[in-house]
Every structure is written in structure tokens, then in C-alpha cells.
Amino acid sequence: MKIWESLSIRVKLTSAFLLTLLILFFINLFLYMNVNSMLERVNEVYQSNSRLNELSETLEKVQNSMTEYLSVKSTDTLDAYYQNCQELNRQLQELNEEICGNEILMMERNIRRMTAEYLEVTDEAMQAKRGRNIERYGQKYEEASQKFEYINDWIYSLNNMRFEINTDSYLTLVGSLRIFERFSLVILVLAGIANGFLIYVLARNITGPLTALAGTANQVAGGRLDVELLQARGQDEVAVVTGAFNQMIESIRLNLERTRENMEKEAAMKEKQLMMESHLKDAQLKYLQAQINPHFLFNTLNAGAQLAMMEGAEKTCLFVENMADFFRYNVKKINQEATLREELELVDSYLYIMNVRFGGEIHFSSRVDEELLNVKVPSMILQPIVENAVSYGIRGIEWEGWIFLTAGREDGRIRVSIRDNGAGMSREKIREVMEGKVQETDLSRNSTGIGLGNVISRLRLYYNTEHVLEIRSEGENRGTEVILYLPDLDTGEGEEDV
Amino acid sequence: MKKRKISWVAAAVCFLLLLFGVTVSMLAAFRSSVRQVSRQEELEAERFGSYYALISEDDDTLLWNSVYEGAKAEGEENWDACVEFFGGRLVSERTTGEKLRMAIDAGVDGIILNGDGSPEVEALVKEARQKGIPVVTALNDGAEDIRQCFVGVNSYNLGKEYAERIWGLLQEIRSDCQIQVLLNSGDADSGKNTLFLGLRDSLEQRISQKEWPWQVEISATAVDGSDAFQTEEVIRQLMVEAAPRPKILVCLSEADTRRAYQAAVDYNRVGEVRILGYYESRQVLEGIDKEIIDSTITVDGEQVGSLCVQALGEYRKTGYVNGYLPVDTCLIDRGNVSEYLERYPE
Numbered sequence: 001m002k003i004w005e006s007l008s009i010r011v012k013l014t015s016a017f018l019l020t021l022l023i024l025f026f027i028n029l030f031l032y033m034n035v036n037s038m039l040e041r042v043n044e045v046y047q048s049n050s051r052l053n054e055l056s057e058t059l060e061k062v063q064n065s066m067t068e069y070l071s072v073k074s075t076d077t078l079d080a081y082y083q084n085c086q087e088l089n090r091q092l093q094e095l096n097e098e099i100c101g102n103e104i105l106m107m108e109r110n111i112r113r114m115t116a117e118y119l120e121v122t123d124e125a126m127q128a129k130r131g132r133n134i135e136r137y138g139q140k141y142e143e144a145s146q147k148f149e150y151i152n153d154w155i156y157s158l159n160n161m162r163f164e165i166n167t168d169s170y171l172t173l174v175g176s177l178r179i180f181e182r183f184s185l186v187i188l189v190l191a192g193i194a195n196g197f198l199i200y201v202l203a204r205n206i207t208g209p210l211t212a213l214a215g216t217a218n219q220v221a222g223g224r225l226d227v228e229l230l231q232a233r234g235q236d237e238v239a240v241v242t243g244a245f246n247q248m249i250e251s252i253r254l255n256l257e258r259t260r261e262n263m264e265k266e267a268a269m270k271e272k273q274l275m276m277e278s279h280l281k282d283a284q285l286k287y288l289q290a291q292i293n294p295h296f297l298f299n300t301l302n303a304g305a306q307l308a309m310m311e312g313a314e315k316t317c318l319f320v321e322n323m324a325d326f327f328r329y330n331v332k333k334i335n336q337e338a339t340l341r342e343e344l345e346l347v348d349s350y351l352y353i354m355n356v357r358f359g360g361e362i363h364f365s366s367r368v369d370e371e372l373l374n375v376k377v378p379s380m381i382l383q384p385i386v387e388n389a390v391s392y393g394i395r396g397i398e399w400e401g402w403i404f405l406t407a408g409r410e411d412g413r414i415r416v417s418i419r420d421n422g423a424g425m426s427r428e429k430i431r432e433v434m435e436g437k438v439q440e441t442d443l444s445r446n447s448t449g450i451g452l453g454n455v456i457s458r459l460r461l462y463y464n465t466e467h468v469l470e471i472r473s474e475g476e477n478r479g480t481e482v483i484l485y486l487p488d489l490d491t492g493e494g495e496e497d498v
Numbered sequence: 499m500k501k502r503k504i505s506w507v508a509a510a511v512c513f514l515l516l517l518f519g520v521t522v523s524m525l526a527a528f529r530s531s532v533r534q535v536s537r538q539e540e541l542e543a544e545r546f547g548s549y550y551a552l553i554s555e556d557d558d559t560l561l562w563n564s565v566y567e568g569a570k571a572e573g574e575e576n577w578d579a580c581v582e583f584f585g586g587r588l589v590s591e592r593t594t595g596e597k598l599r600m601a602i603d604a605g606v607d608g609i610i611l612n613g614d615g616s617p618e619v620e621a622l623v624k625e626a627r628q629k630g631i632p633v634v635t636a637l638n639d640g641a642e643d644i645r646q647c648f649v650g651v652n653s654y655n656l657g658k659e660y661a662e663r664i665w666g667l668l669q670e671i672r673s674d675c676q677i678q679v680l681l682n683s684g685d686a687d688s689g690k691n692t693l694f695l696g697l698r699d700s701l702e703q704r705i706s707q708k709e710w711p712w713q714v715e716i717s718a719t720a721v722d723g724s725d726a727f728q729t730e731e732v733i734r735q736l737m738v739e740a741a742p743r744p745k746i747l748v749c750l751s752e753a754d755t756r757r758a759y760q761a762a763v764d765y766n767r768v769g770e771v772r773i774l775g776y777y778e779s780r781q782v783l784e785g786i787d788k789e790i791i792d793s794t795i796t797v798d799g800e801q802v803g804s805l806c807v808q809a810l811g812e813y814r815k816t817g818y819v820n821g822y823l824p825v826d827t828c829l830i831d832r833g834n835v836s837e838y839l840e841r842y843p844e
Contacts, residue, residue, distance in 0.1 A: 098545055099546045099548065100543040100545050100580065101543045101544040101546070101574075103587065105543060106549070109604070113604045114600060114604050117605070146599075150603070153588055153589070153592075154588065154600075156589055157587055158587075187521060190517050190520060194517055
């Protein structure tokens with residue numbers, strides 16, 4: 001069994017077919033040999049009759065050649081006589097000599113003895129003929145003829161008996177052949193069944209593990225990875241495939257386990273990353289808020305000093321007050337969030353300062369929904385926009401410069417619009433600004449240091465949404481409008497985006 | 499799975515065993531059938547040291563068959579000898595002389611002969627003796643001077659036994675009586691004649707002694723034993739045409755006894771003709787049982803055969819044997835016929 005299991009499928013299949021083939025071959029050989037033996041027996045059935053006929057013929061030849069010699073006395077007939085005698089003697093040797101209880105064998109013995117006696121008499125007759133003893137050879141001839149007749153009678157009788165027995169034998173053989181025919185049929189049918197059965201058992205033995213493997217593979221294909229692993233028996237290909245399959249299942253299970261662990265790790269890492277991003281945003285915010293140009297403070301203070309020198313102390317005082325407010329705001333709110341009201345106040349202070357600086361050229365109008373004044377926003381977001389409107393919008397225009405600031409609710413968000421009637425912006429410029437491609441290195445001495453890009457970045461980080469700012473301009477010299485869309489955190493709007 | 503596998507294997511083994519069993523049994527049947535055909539029987543035949551030929555023209559009668567059985571049994575059991583009805587299986591009918599000739603040519607070791615006293619047989623017995631083949635005559639003697647031994651009934655005494663029985667019948671008949679004795683004319687031997695002589699002497703002696711008042715006439719009719727038709731005709735003649743018709747008919751062979759029995763029935767002579775038979779057969783015994791045959795005198799054929807073989811064996815062994823070995827005779831009549839009938843199942 002162990003040897004069988006260690007064989008390959010090819011060897012197993014070959015063995016199975018060879019085995020069944022050999023069984024059929026040997027059975028056929030067996031049947032063939034028996035048929036052959038039976039045919040030989042059939043051939044032998046009448047052989048004894050044929051032998052007796054030959055004996056009778058030879059005896060007759062001896063008698064004839066003796067008669068011929070006695071009447072002709074030629075050398076040829078003498079030779080013929082001796083040849084026939086020799087042949088007769090040879091044939092007599094085949095007859096039974098022993099005394100036994102079998103009638104037929106005893107008849108053979110009697111024929112043998114009587115023929116020997118007959119030959120003695122014929123010899124005597126021949127001798128007498130040669131010695132020209134007419135009386136004697138005549139007498140011996142008579143004697144021999146009588147014996148010849150007796151022997152023929154015996155041979156004929158024995159032949160008859162043999163024929164009867166042989167006919168019985170023949171009939172028995174025919175009967176045996178019929179039995180054998182049925183026997184062969186039964187054997188062949190049984191061998192056929194046995195072979196079929198053997199092939200079935202062997203095929204089952206060979207394909208059984210394959211079927212089990214197919215069943216398990218189907219289960220695995222259906223998603224059941226918890227199937228019981230098959231035991232690989234032997235060393236054939238199926239066993240190899242089963243082993244490989246088992247290994248594959250093990251690998252899949254291991255990989256799945258690893259993937260699950262990886263996913264868990266990844267999730268943890270993602271959480272960590274998110275936290276880091278949050279910290280980064282905070283840092284960035286703080287960094288950006290720190291990018292305020294300190295030169296501005298000094299320039300403004302210089303302007304205040306010049307005014308005080310030219311016009312007396314009242315206006316200077318107001319100016320310095322505004323200055324102080326502005327400065328305080330910057331220092332105080334640089335790291336915090338502020339209310340919209342505070343941002344508006346800062347814009348007012350800035351514009352006051354700017355109007356002082358540039359001689360009241362900037363006209364400013366604001367219309368803000370009262371409810372929105374306490375809304376929390378990142379600090380320093382309106383002033384840089386207003387500063388942009390002053391610096392790139394209305395400075396240097398030929399007509400009277402206006403800046404309009406409106407704030408109200410729209411679609412659940414807070415809409416803050418800062419519009420000027422200044423130089424306007426081309427579409428390309430707007431796109432560049434929105435995409436952050438404009439380098440804000442050209443900080444003038446009149447700037448707070450916080451550019452529009454900085455504001456956009458801070459708003460995006462703060463609200464965690466991209467759409468926070470929109471720049472509209474109908475073209476050159478047709479003014480620019482910068483609109484902030486701030487999610488209303490107090491009402492919970494926009495929290496989804498955070 | 500394991501159990502299932504084992505059951506499959508068991509089924510396969512059972513099937514193979516079944517196949518093997520069928521093959522072996524069929525093969526055995528086939529072989530035994532073929533063995534009948536083979537000459538095995540001839541090859542396995544028992545071997546013997548000597549070969550005796552039993553020669554009788556009446557080799558198909560029950561008496562001689564009985565003699566043959568006795569001789570065969572004695573030869574096989576005590577003398578390592580094979581006894582055969584010589585020429586018994588020959589297709590053509592051969593005379594005693596011809597068979598004797600063949601037996602001498604075949605070089606048998608001894609001859610048991612139903613002697614007929616013919617000169618031809620006597621010459622052949624002489625030749626046999628010259629060739630060292632002992633000859634024993636059985637039941638019927640012949641060549642008295644040459645043969646080694648005669649085994650049989652003393653014919654004269656047998657005649658006397660018949661005379662005893664006839665005397666008994668005469669006591670019943672008590673009137674003039676014609677007695678017919680059927681003799682086979684072909685028999686050159688003097689056995690039957692001696693028997694007739696013994697019968698007549700003994701009966702006449704009785705009649706004269708007792709001064710029997712009725713006339714008793716004894717006569718012998720010779721029939722050719724070799725011609726069965728003639729014997730039957732002679733018996734018919736005696737039963738129907740003879741005047742005066744015999745009241746007692748003595749048959750000296752089993753076949754003649756049967757013929758007489760049949761004729762008595764056919765010609766309605768039952769009770770009218772008293773038949774005395776010789777030897778026994780179922781038919782003869784039935785005749786006695788039905789009172790158609792009065793009685794029969796029988797000899798033990800097997801004893802005859804046995805004694806013949808003993809005589810041959812003794813002679814071959816010692817070169818000497820008794821010239822005459824007597825055989826017992828027995829009268830079967832109504833009184834004891836049932837005992838004998840049991841030996842012959844229907």
C-alpha cells in the first residue's frame with residue numbers, strides 16, 4: 001500500500017491498465033491452452049483405431065509378400081517380406097505386453113503374442129520354400145493363413161471395441177467442449193466484471209484525492225478560507241498539488257493576517273498623520289501670522305511724527321491713537337482668532353492711517369449685518385485685502401478711490417465682500433493669485449507684510465476648505481471685488497468641511 | 499473513509515476469491531470430464547503375474563458367467579492371476595478348438611476348458627501341454643489322459659441324484675410313466691452319457707427293488723446343442739406330438755430347462771409334464787415357484803471357477819495337482835426356492 005501510494009499517477013494508471021490487461025491476457029492464455037489441449041485430445045481420439053488399421057495393413061502385407069514369395073520366389077518379394085516383417089515388429093512394440101486387468105490391453109497382448117507366433121510360422125514357411133520342402137511350406141502356409149485370419153479377427157474385434165470407446169470419448173469430449181464453452185464464457189464475464197471493478201477501485205483510489213482537492217478548492221473559491229486542510233497521502237502529483245494547495249491556503253491566511261495588521265497600523269499612522277497635520281497647520285498659522293513687516297510700524301510712526309510737527313497735537317493724538325490701536329491689535333491678535341467686529345475696526349484704523357498718509361484719497365464704505373459682528377474669524381484677514389485694494393486698486397487712479405465692504409449671510413455662509421473701483425485685474429492675474437503663483441516678495445514699505453496669498457492659505461487651513469475666497473474683476477480700471485466665504489462656525493455650518 | 503476503504507478492499511478480495519473458486523471448480527469439472535476420455539484407466543489397470551484363459555462355447559450362460567466370476571476372484575485374490583473369457587469379445591463366433599488354438603498362440607499361462615471330448619480339442623490340449631501350458635477342464639471333461647485336472651460334478655452321481663428325484667415323482671404319479679432325458683448330441687464328451695447311465699441304473703434299481711407295479715420307460719433324446727432352434731423344436735414335439743407324451747422331462751442345461759418351461763406354458767402342459775431342470779436362473783427359479791418346473795439341480799459355478807484356478811495355481815507351483823476336484827450339487831424345489839430367488843433381484 002505504501003509503495004502504491006509512493007507511485008506517480010502515470011505509473012499508477014499504467015499499472016492499473018497493465019494489471020487488467022495482464023489478467024485478461026492470462027485468462028485468454030489459459031483458455032487458449034485448454035482449447036489447444038482439448039483439440040489435441042480430439043485428434044488423439046481415433047489415433048488408436050488408426051494404429052490398429054496400420055497394424056492390420058502391415059499384417060496383410062506380410063501375408064501377401066509371403067504368399068507372393070511362396071508362389072514366385074523372387075528376391076524382391078523376399079525383401080518386401082523382410083521389410084514388412086520389420087515394420088510389423090516395430091508396430092507390435094507399441095502394443096501392450098504386460099498382464100493386467102484391462103480387457104483391451106489384454107487383447108493387445110494377445111495380438112502381439114499371436115502375431116509373434118504367426119511370424120515364426122511364416123519364417124518357417126519361407127525357410128521351407130528356400131529348402132524346397134514343398135510339403136512343409138504348404139503346411140506352414142496353411143497354418144500361417146489360419147493364424148493370419150485369427151489375428152485379423154482379433155484386430156478387427158479390438159478395433160471395434162476401441163471404436164466404441166473412442167466414440168464415447170469423442171462424445172465426452174464434445175460434451176466437455178460444451179462445458180468448456182460455458183466455462184470460458186463465465187470466466188470471461190467474471191474477468192470482465194472483475195476488471196471493471198478493479199479499474200473502478202484503482203481509478204477511485206487515484207482520483208479520490210483529486211476530487212477531494214477539487215471540492216476543497218471550490219470551497220476556497222467560494223470564500224471559505226477556514227476549510228480543513230487536506231492530508232496529502234503518498235508522493236504522487238495529486239499529493240504534490242495537495243501539499244502546494246495547503247501551502248497556498250496557509251500563505252493566503254498569513255497574508256490576510258498581515259494585511260489586516262498593516263491596515264490597523266496604517267489607520268493608526270493615518271490618525272497620527274492627521275494629528276501631525278493639525279499641528280502643522282497650527283504652526284503654519286502661527287508662522288504666517290508672524291510674517292508681519294515691522295517696517296510698517298516704523299514708517300507709520302514717522303508719519304505720525306511729521307504730522308505732529310506740521311499741525312499741532314490734536315490730530316497727532318488721534319493718529320497716534322489709531323496707530324496705537326493698530327499696533328495693539330497686531331500684537332494682541334497675531335496668534336489668536338478675532339471677531340469680525342475687531343477685524344472691521346482694524347480696517348477702519350488702517351484706512352484712517354492710510355488716509356492720513358495719503359491725504360484722504362481713500363473713501364471707505366462698509367455695510368455689515370449686526371449679527372455677524374461677533375462671529376469669530378482668523379485675525380488679520382480683512383486688513384491685508386483692504387491693503388491690496390489700496391495698494392494695487394485705487395492708488396494712482398485718476399478718479400476718486402472707493403472701497404466698499406459688505407458682510408452678510410448667504411447660503412448658510414458668511415459672505416464678506418471688499419470691492420474697490422480701482423485699476424482692476426486681468427483674468428490671468430486673478431488665476432495666478434488664486435493658484436498662489438504670485439511671489440509676495442515685493443513687500444513695499446507701505447504693506448503690513450501679509451499678502452493675499454497668506455490670507456488665502458490661512459483661511460484654507462483654518463476652515464479646512466478650499467473655496468474660501470473669490471476675486472472678481474470686470475477688467476482694467478473697472479475695480480476689483482474680493483469675496484470671502486466663511487463657514488458660519490457658530491451655526492455649525494461648514495463643520496463638515498473641518 | 500478508512501472504514502469505507504477497508505470495505506472496498508474486502509469486496510475486491512471476496513470477488514477475487516469468488517472468481518478463483520469458480521475457476522477452480524469449473525476446471526475440476528472440466529478435468530474430470532476429460533479424464534474419462536484419457537487412457538488413464540488403462541494405464542492404472544492392475545498388473546498380474548500370470549494369465550489364464552477360460553474357454554467355453556457357452557460363455558454367455560449364467561452358469562459359465564458364474565464360473566468366470568469365481569475364477570476371476572480366486573485368481574486376483576490368491577494367485578496373482580488374471581482370468582479372462584478368452585476370445586469373449588471377438589466379433590465372429592469361434593469354436594472351442596479355434597479359441598484353444600488362439601490361446602496357445604497367445605502364450606497364456608493356463609487354460610480352463612469346457613471340454614467337449616472332440617479329437618481336435620484333445621490334440622490342442624496335447625499341444626498346449628507340450629508347450630508347458632496346463633489345462634484344467636471344468637464341468638464337462640474331455641481329453642482325460644492329457645488335461646491336468648477336471649473340476650466338476652461326478653456325472654454318474656448327478657444321474658443318481660436325478661433318479662432320486664424322479665423316484666419321488668413316480669410316487670406321486672403312480673401310473674405308467676414315460677421319462678425323457680434331453681441330451682446334447684454335439685457333446686462328444688461322455689459326461690452327459692454317464693449322467694444318463696447313472697440315472698437309468700439308479701432308477702431301474704429302485705423300481706426292481708420296490709417291485710413297482712407300473713411301467714416306467716426311460717429314453718434319451720439327442721438334440722444338437724449348438725442349434726437353439728432345433729432344441730426348441732424337439733421340446734415342442736415332445737410336448738405336443740409324442741405318443742405317449744413324457745410325464746417327466748429331464749433337461750441337462752439351463753437353456754433347455756427354460757425352453758421346456760416356456761413350452762409347458764405355451765402348450766398348456768403344466769402339471770401334465772413334470773420338468774426337472776439343470777442349473778438356476780431367475781426364470782428357472784420362478785418356474786419352480788409357480789410349480790411349472792418341478793425342481794432343478796444346480797452346481798456352485800463360482801466354486802467351480804475357484805477350484806479351476808486353484809488347480810492351475812497348484813500345478814504351476816508344484817507341478818502336480820489332483821486329477822479330479824468335485825463340486826457340490828444342490829436340489830432346488832418348492833421348499834427352498836425362495837432362498838435362491840432372493841439372490842436374483844428383479
